[in-house]
Structure formats: C-alpha cells, structure tokens
Amino acid sequence: MNISDTETNHRFDHNLSLxxxxxxxxxxxxxxxxxxxxxxxQYWGNPSSIHKVSREPKSILRETRKSLAELLGVHPLELIFTSGGSESNNTAIKGMFHKSNxxxxxxxSSIEHPSVLKTFEYLKTLGAEVDYIPVNQEGVFDLEFVKHKISNRTAMVSCMLANNETGVISPLSEISKLAHSVGAYVHSDCVQALGKxxxxxxxxxxDMASFSAxxxxxxxxxxxxYHKRGVPFQNLIHGGGQERSRRSGTENILSIASLGYMVSKKDQVLEKNIKVKNLRDDMEREIISSxxxxxxxxxxxxxxxxxxxxxIDGVDGETLLMNLDMHGICVSTGAACSSGSQEPSPVLxxxxxxxxxxxxSLRLSLGWLNNESQIEYFLETxxxxxLRIRSIKEVTL
Ligand SMILES: Cc1ncc(COP(=O)(O)O)c(C=O)c1O
Structure with a gap:
C-alpha cells in the first residue's frame, strides 16, 4: 500500500461499519x-534551538510537561519525554540496575507487559536476581510473597498500576510501603491507567512511572x-543532552502537543469514564445472561x-476474533503483540x-466514543x- 494514497475509514466516530x-x-x-x-x-522548529522558530515547539514542551505534572501530582521537571511506554520501562529498569551497585x-509482578518482563530477562543475563510476584486467578497479588522476599538487598519493585489484559488495578500503596520499608524503590508501568x-x-x-501517549x-x-528527584537514574539514549541530559534526541513535538491537548481535557475524563464503565457493566451483564x-x-x-x-468455554479465542473481525468488530485475545502467534496470553x-x-479468552476494551447501539450490535453478533463456533465443534467431535 502506498502511504501517500492511503484513505482512512477508521475514524473516531459513531459508525456501525467499524x-x-x-x-x-x-x-x-x-x-x-x-x-x-x-x-x-507548522511548529516544525527544533525546541532546543535558540532562535524564534524554536519558540512555539518549546512552549508546547513546557505546557505539556506542566499540565501532565499537575495531573499526576508531581514537579514538571520530574517528567522526561521518551518515544513510548516501552522506552520508559527500559530506561527506568536498566538505569536502576546500572546505578544500584x-x-x-x-x-x-508476574503479569507485566513484555517491555518490563523481557528487560528483566535481559538483566538476569547480566547478573540481576529477579523474583516474580505471584498473582491469583482474580488478579490479586500475593503480598505475603513480597513480605517474604523483600530485603535490604532489593533495589526495586516493579509493578504495573493496571493490567492491560484484565484491567485489574494493583495495590500499589501497600507494595510501595513494603518496598520503602527496606529502602527499595518502586517502578510502576502506568501505561494503561492514564486517562482511565x-x-x-x-x-x-x-518513584518511577511509565506512560504512553x-x-x-x-x-x-x-x-x-516520571523520575522522582534523587532516585538512581541512568539515561538509555546518549547524545545531544535533551530532557536535561536524561533522554537525548529531538522531542516529537506533534505527538507531545496531542498528549498535552488530551491532558487539558482532564475535567471531562471522569464523566467520559463513568459512561464507559456503565456501558462495560451492561455489556458484561448481557453476555453472562445470554x-x-x-x-x-x-x-x-x-x-x-x-x-x-x-x-467463553468451548470457543477458541483466535477463531472468535477472526469471525468478529469479518463483522467489522475489533477485539483482542490478549496483548496485541502476542496476537497472531499461537501462544496463549502469558498474563493469563x-x-x-x-x-x-x-x-x-477474549479481551474487550471500550473507549470514549463507543455507544449503546454499537454494543447492541456487538452483543447480537x-x-x-x-453459537455457530460451538455447533461446528459439536458436529466435528
Ligand atoms: C501495560 C503496557 N505497558 C507498556 C506498553 C508499551 O507501550 P508503547 O506501545 O508506547 O511502547 C503497553 C502497550 O501495549 C502496555 O499496555
């Protein structure tokens, strides 16, 4: 496909075709x-330049950093722009490893995103000792395990705020108290929590947290x-010294401007998410009853x-996903990066x-512009x- 003539029909709208x-x-x-x-x-200037073309990009950086810091209850200079959640996770974890001799x-936690789990796998090859916090079938963390394993040899506990597959929210305050009681730091992948x-x-x-626009x-x-002042840190990307030498590389102004704009809508977020929650709860009730x-x-x-x-017992998630896709409905069977592979969700x-x-398994994750008629159509489909997948299975058994 030629990018120059790609037409999008995947607009953020109420249509029933997608x-x-x-x-x-x-x-x-x-x-x-x-x-x-x-x-x-049009604000294509380099924010690090000193002439007037850099003025607007600089102000986009400053304003986004400031409004996000307000939203998260931290100081603006504690926020570092990166290329995404994966880079933020890698920077926090590898930096801690290099600095906490x-x-x-x-x-x-054993249910982290691959950008956390694989980073720790890598650090194990360099000599890090890693214990994985067990999580039960409801997504509840084994805090006794943490109490048992944590010691004054522990550099950091890494635990996501909300899981990308189940949506279950972690007891981070309790985990932080345990970590801080032995002088360890806390990193949290908050990618799924922002805006929800x-x-x-x-x-x-x-002490350190990752986000993705x-x-x-x-x-x-x-x-x-988010890098709290005083927490051990080493930058992953070396170069021109942007972001106060914590992440080199010219910042992605267009994307940062978009994030800043969304953060400025923070007063609407609660209301939007109440609507989403009601829709999700009604959808779940209907699925269970029908x-x-x-x-x-x-x-x-x-x-x-x-x-x-x-x-959904007796139904293969990938088969279901493909059938729903044929009806214009996009769902997931696990983390997006593992869809398409035959391996079932590592989180589950x-x-x-x-x-x-x-x-x-099937993962449904709703958003601000989903509405009742879309969910009604999804449920019918x-x-x-x-029914069809189950009946085919019965015939072939
Ligand atoms: C929990 C979690 N962490 C990290 C990431 C990676 O973020 P990014 O795609 O911005 O690298 C994702 C994306 O799926 C995620 O869901």
Missing part, C-alpha cells in the same frame, strides 16, 4: 486532535517517564472502567489459567458467532 473494542491496544486519535494537527505541524535483587483512572504518583508512593487518544511516538459458560476475570476486583476479559498463564482456558 466497532472498535480494542482500546487497550491503542486508542483512535481524538477528532479534536486530528483537527489541530495541521496547526501543530550494592543491591542486586528485584521483585517484579485518577493517578497521584506521590500518594501511591511511586497513544493509549490516551494522542499520536503515537511519545512516552513519558451466553452459557462464560467467566469474567477479576469481576469482584477493582478494575479499569473500560476493560473486560473473559473466557501467569495467573494460573490452563493453556486451554487462556486460548478461549457475539451470540450468533459463539
């Missing part, structure tokens, strides 16, 4: 952001790393307002579900497709 229920993979760009892009694209032990739940980093006791209706290519043998993961837990992760496996159960 029903997007995969917002934890990425969010559509907000229509108001789309409208503003031509204006922001005397402590070499890490506690990591209130986040006050200091109250949660988080494209999960919050903004353009891809920007992440943020389809047999369905289980919702983490139903009794504190969850993100938009996420629903379920097992780490929660103690069998391979077969994990293969029957889901019922038909599940």
């Amino acid at each position: 029903i997007y229920l995969d917002h934890n993979a990425t969010t559509p760009v907000h229509p108001e952001v789309l409208e503003k892009i031509p204006l922001w694209a 005397k402590r070499n032990h890490y506690l990591v 739940i209130p986040i006050h980093l200091e109250e949660l006791g988080i 494209h999960k919050f209706y903004s353009l891809k290519g920007t992440g943020v790393l 389809i047999s043998d369905v289980r919702i993961i983490g139903l009794t837990q504190n969850r993100l307002p938009n996420t629903s992760s379920l097992f 496996r780490a929660m103690g579900y069998s391979r077969q159960e994990a293969q029957s 889901l019922k038909k497709v599940v």
Whole structure:
C-alpha cells in the first residue's frame, strides 16, 4: 500500500461499519486532535534551538510537561519525554540496575507487559536476581510473597498500576510501603491507567512511572517517564543532552502537543469514564445472561472502567476474533503483540489459567466514543458467532 494514497475509514466516530473494542491496544486519535494537527505541524522548529522558530515547539514542551505534572501530582521537571511506554520501562529498569551497585535483587509482578518482563530477562543475563510476584486467578497479588522476599538487598519493585489484559488495578500503596520499608524503590508501568483512572504518583508512593501517549487518544511516538528527584537514574539514549541530559534526541513535538491537548481535557475524563464503565457493566451483564459458560476475570476486583476479559468455554479465542473481525468488530485475545502467534496470553498463564482456558479468552476494551447501539450490535453478533463456533465443534467431535 502506498502511504501517500492511503484513505482512512477508521475514524473516531459513531459508525456501525467499524466497532472498535480494542482500546487497550491503542486508542483512535481524538477528532479534536486530528483537527489541530495541521496547526501543530507548522511548529516544525527544533525546541532546543535558540532562535524564534524554536519558540512555539518549546512552549508546547513546557505546557505539556506542566499540565501532565499537575495531573499526576508531581514537579514538571520530574517528567522526561521518551518515544513510548516501552522506552520508559527500559530506561527506568536498566538505569536502576546500572546505578544500584550494592543491591542486586528485584521483585517484579508476574503479569507485566513484555517491555518490563523481557528487560528483566535481559538483566538476569547480566547478573540481576529477579523474583516474580505471584498473582491469583482474580488478579490479586500475593503480598505475603513480597513480605517474604523483600530485603535490604532489593533495589526495586516493579509493578504495573493496571493490567492491560484484565484491567485489574494493583495495590500499589501497600507494595510501595513494603518496598520503602527496606529502602527499595518502586517502578510502576502506568501505561494503561492514564486517562482511565485518577493517578497521584506521590500518594501511591511511586518513584518511577511509565506512560504512553497513544493509549490516551494522542499520536503515537511519545512516552513519558516520571523520575522522582534523587532516585538512581541512568539515561538509555546518549547524545545531544535533551530532557536535561536524561533522554537525548529531538522531542516529537506533534505527538507531545496531542498528549498535552488530551491532558487539558482532564475535567471531562471522569464523566467520559463513568459512561464507559456503565456501558462495560451492561455489556458484561448481557453476555453472562445470554451466553452459557462464560467467566469474567477479576469481576469482584477493582478494575479499569473500560476493560473486560473473559473466557467463553468451548470457543477458541483466535477463531472468535477472526469471525468478529469479518463483522467489522475489533477485539483482542490478549496483548496485541502476542496476537497472531499461537501462544496463549502469558498474563493469563501467569495467573494460573490452563493453556486451554487462556486460548478461549477474549479481551474487550471500550473507549470514549463507543455507544449503546454499537454494543447492541456487538452483543447480537457475539451470540450468533459463539453459537455457530460451538455447533461446528459439536458436529466435528
Ligand atoms: C501495560 C503496557 N505497558 C507498556 C506498553 C508499551 O507501550 P508503547 O506501545 O508506547 O511502547 C503497553 C502497550 O501495549 C502496555 O499496555
């Protein structure tokens, strides 16, 4: 496909030809952001230059940093712009490893995103000692394990604020208290939480946190790393010394402007998410009452307002996904990066579900512009497709 003549029909709108229920993979760009892009694209100057062409890009950087810091309850200079959530996670974790010479032990939740888990796998090859915090089938952390394993050899505990597959929210304040009681630091991947739940980093006791613009209706290519003053740090990318020498490379002004714009809508976020939660709860009630043998993961837990992760017994998740896709409905069976591979979700496996159960999983993640009629159409289609897949299976058995 030639990029110059690509026409998008995947607009952020109410149409029924495309029903997007995969917002934890990425969010559509907000229509108001789309409208503003031509204006922001005119601010092409390098924010590090000193002449007047740098004025607007500089002010975009400053304003976005300031408004995000207000939203998160931290100081603007504690925020570093990166290329995305993966880079923020890598920077926080590798930096801690390189700077905490005397402590070499890490506690990591077993249901982290691959950009955390694989970074720790890599650090193990360099000598780090890593223990994985078990999580039960409802997504509840084993805090006794943390109490048992944590010691004055522990450099850092890394635990996400909200899980990308189940939406279950972690007990971070408790984890932070345990970590700080032995002088260890806390890193949290907050990528899925931004724009969905209130986040006050200091109250949660988080020392480093990762964010990603494209999960919050903004353009891809920007992440943020919160680095609390005084916490050991080493930059991952060396070069021109941008971001106060903590992350070199010219900042992605267009994407940062879009994130800043979305953060400026913070007063609407609560209201939008209440609507999303009501839609999600109604959808779950209808699925449970109309389809047999369905289980919702983490139903009794504190969850993100938009996420629903379920097992539909006797139905292969990938088959379901492809059938729904043919009806214009976009869903996921696990983390986006693992879809397409035959491996069932590592998160669900780490929660103690069998391979077969994990293969029957479906992740629905709703967003701001989903509406009742879209969910009604999705539910009708889901019922038909599940019935068909189950009946074909019966015939072939
Ligand atoms: C929990 C979590 N962490 C990190 C990432 C990676 O973010 P990015 O795509 O910006 O690198 C994702 C994206 O799927 C995520 O869901």
